[in-house]
Amino acid sequence: MVREFKLPDVGEGLTEAEIVSWLVEPGDTVAEDQPVAEVETDKAVVEVPAPVNGTVKEILAEEGEMVPVGTVIITFDVEGEVPEPEAEAEPEAEPAEPDGKEAADGEPAEPKDVEATSGRVFAAPSARRLARELGVSIEAVDGSGPGGRVTEADVREAAETSAGEEATEEAAADADSGLKSATRKVTDDADEDEPSTDTDGAEAAGAASETVESADRERTLAAPSTRKLAEEKGVDLDAVPTEQTQDGEPFVTDDQVREYAEAQQQAQAADAEAVSGGAEAPAGGPDIEAGGEDERIPYRGIRKTIGKQMERSKYTAPHVTHHDDVDVTRLVETRGRLKEKAEARDTKLTYMPFVVKAIVAALKEYPVLNSQLDEDNEEIVLKGEYNIGVATATDAGLMVPVIKGADRKGMLDIADEMRDLIEKARDRSIAREEMQGGTFSITNFGAIGGEYATPIINYPETAILGLGAIKDRPRVVEREAQGASDGANGEAVSKEVVPRKVMTLSLSIDHRVIDGAEAAQFVNTVKEYLENPELLLLE
The missing domain is CATH 3.30.559.10 (Chloramphenicol acetyltransferase-like domain)
Incomplete structure (x- = not known):
């Protein structure tokens, strides 16, 4: 029998915690109350104990991932029970092709634009459910989890890659056309048949700035890879617009982060052009060397708690x-x-x-x-x-x-x-x-x-x-x-x-x-x- 274990509230009113490290792997035998993971709360790193005697079946959260309380993070085969072999499990039904044509084995055929991989797929139940919700072929997803298992993050990444390409191309095309008038004057080899560059710089800046519509959320869900990308791009996840949700919470994808970062850069470039009035840099002006890259450290966990406590005391x-x-x-x-x-x-x-x-x-x-x-x-x-x-x-x-x-x-x-x-x-x-x-x-x-x-x-x-x-x-x-x-x-x-x-x-x-x-x-x-x-x- 498979037992799911949800992240408990290991603090006072805790809403989420970061998985610091896993102390077990799939296949390990554990005893009740044996530590299986370390999670970081707003005060310290604490150990999460196993709720049963059994064998670790699947690990459903990655190290470094912020997980809401109540999310299933690990499953166990209960000791004394014989788990049903995965090979005998009923195959997951995948979305049928538009014309309704099915594969020879009786299952719905894969979508035409996704190349299916051969062989048996190892995936967490939650990952399979998510794949069905997002219309992703689980067999076409490359697994990054232990033993090549497909995780929820893998499914989301596959969905983002498939669904975001067209939106990204459109955004890039719109951004490119919107910036032409703002960047023309600093281009020495512009074609003569291009539109005039006498457009007012302030209008160009305003047009570009209008594309940056920041959200204002207190909490945002995202895959670890998306959080890492946001840090690299210098983007605040809570400001990235999104209409996607997961478990009732706003969910941001990689493509949305890239699009938002690109729009910000375009707006900043247009603003700079407007301030300079479109004038070319004077010849022989001072060369400005690029400085070092900024490092962004997540402000959360213990550090955030300390900050709130100090702020409350001081004010x-x-x-x-x-x-x-x-x-x-x-x-x-x-x-x-x-x-x-x-x-x-x-x-x-x-x-x-x-x-x-x-x-x-x-x-x-x-x-x-x-x-x-x-x-x-x-x-x-x-x-x-x-x-x-x-x-x-x-x-x-x-x-x-x-x-x-x-x-x-x-x-x-x-x-x-x-x-x-x-x-x-x-x-x-x-x-x-x-x-x-x-x-x-x-x-x-x-x-x-x-x-x-x-x-x-x-x-x-x-x-x-x-x-x-x-x-x-x-x-x-x-x-x-x-x-x-x-x-x-x-x-x-x-x-x-x-x-x-x-x-x-x-x-x-x-x-x-x-x-x-x-x-x-x-x-x-x-x-x-x-x-x-x-x-x-x-x-």
Whole structure:
């Protein structure tokens, strides 16, 4: 028995996901809950498990393809059942020729303009259904799937090739005739019997521009090859006009992308001609060398989610950033003494656990920085948990794993948990819930040499602390000395300029909730704990 498996909603309200890689091939035996594919959601790459025990029959989606939730992506022969051999399956009926003449074997003959291939055709059921809908002979389609199987993308490409040639030729002819008047003046060898080139340049530009009618959609379906072609042509798929649909969604073909790109180029050329007034380039003018080609990277998945989150935070919460620095010489010394002992317990002790504990201690004194603004109920919610997010740079963009209940964990526990979360974020195996529930965030831009920044708040939190690099800086320190007096209390002291380890701090706050004075007091408290790390033993 064949079981179809549809792409599930692996996120919260997910509508589509990208197939990153297949972990199985047709013919592989799988167990229930065994991962069969990796898909990218708006947060991370997650594994999709098999729903049954059985054998992989067909893979119906390609790696790199964006697939709507609910689409069948793989089929299984259920374990214990004997699948019906494909050779014994009823042959697919193909569209008959207009004159109704049938082939010798009793099936309808192939369309006259399509050369049928010989041999048995391996195709997914969905591909066969699509072929019937589009009037394509499945036997004439070259399969690009595993083992030469015909996929839906192959069927669409065959349909586009067959149906789009005439439209492309007509579009090219129309475009060519429409551009003659706009390009005549820059052609030295134009025939004398051609139409006059005195046509107003603005009219020519307007005529060409009228052919570019951009659509304005939020979502468009297309084959992977079509998406790649759009990227190469610099075309926005959501702007390409189309009347075709699939599963109720607009569907764009290769030919439509090419036609739209060509029309844009023609319109731009006509506009340029109109601006120049049709004048020839002056002889001996500067030669302009073509620059490098632009690279277009799809704006989707995790990167798009990050962008939306940053946009929402920046345009919702009025940001104010408070800058300061802190002498962490004693912290550096303390960490140096404890580093080997931590390594003996298989823990890598960085400065971040000290910072986390210092922040928690300061949040307890200034709880308004550990808050959220409930706009619907017009209330400031002071959070009872201390869940500290740690911004982490990954290949897919910035992620913020959360250390839950940081106030209840020791220094080494925080170090171990943070290491595990960061590793999972970077290899994109982190779970969604491990990046939710934060009440305050830290970002360490000093790891790459930065000093000050204006961090964007991890909304709906109300504050984020940025850490700069630790550097040697001159500082004035007081030392006991003989023969010197400050004249105020009679104590013998001297002041010296010495190198100290200094770290910069940048605290961004939501000014709707937090005042500047509270931000400064919070930073001062964090500084006190970092300057005197032994105070953390009391927390």
